[in-house]
Amino acid sequence: MKARDIMTNKVISVGAETQARDVARVMLANHVSGVPVVDRTGAPIGMVSEGDLIGRSEDEREARVDWWLALLAEGEPLSPEFLASVRGPERIARDIMSTPVITVSEDTDDSDIARLLQAHRIKRVPVVRDGQVVGIVSRENLLRVIVAADTTPKSTGLPNMCRN
Numbered sequence: 001m002k003a004r005d006i007m008t009n010k011v012i013s014v015g016a017e018t019q020a021r022d023v024a025r026v027m028l029a030n031h032v033s034g035v036p037v038v039d040r041t042g043a044p045i046g047m048v049s050e051g052d053l054i055g056r057s058e059d060e061r062e063a064r065v066d067w068w069l070a071l072l073a074e075g076e077p078l079s080p081e082f083l084a085s086v087r088g089p090e091r092i093a094r095d096i097m098s099t100p101v102i103t104v105s106e107d108t109d110d111s112d113i114a115r116l117l118q119a120h121r122i123k124r125v126p127v128v129r130d131g132q133v134v135g136i137v138s139r140e141n142l143l144r145v146i147v148a149a150d151t152t153p154k155s156t157g158l159p160n161m162c163r164n
Helices: 020-030 051-056 056-062 065-075 080-085 110-120 139-149
Strands: 034-039 046-047 124-129 133-140
Touching: 020 051, 046 051, 046 056, 046 065, 046 124, 110 124, 110 139, 133 139
Parallel strands: none
Antiparallel strands: 034 046, 124 133
């Protein structure tokens, strides 16, 4: 199956300047655990999840630092001041979003999406057409594919992610 067949079409997104508390309100009101952050043209520039909003311990935060920040830091730990600044009381979506945003096209196979989620340790991925978010594929959407197949996960084309 393709992303277009399994994605959620109702896209809930926020702007980069949206206050963190308002991002939380949007997520709660729409019963979602993460939202894309979009620029003024509607192009995805990041993702904010519940974990980003509630914060993480220093060790967890450093472990999840995006690869580009790790490159900029040249292997050195990020300063505590920097880490504290992204958790300050006046946080906005741009300050707490995960970047770079991983996206897929409407033609991406479900098995490729599953591999992306696993490889990047993410729970959802925006589906993009002409630079605009047109849907979201979450782990729940992939589970629905498995259940709808009414057979083993191998028959869906999805990789078996239950093995250790």
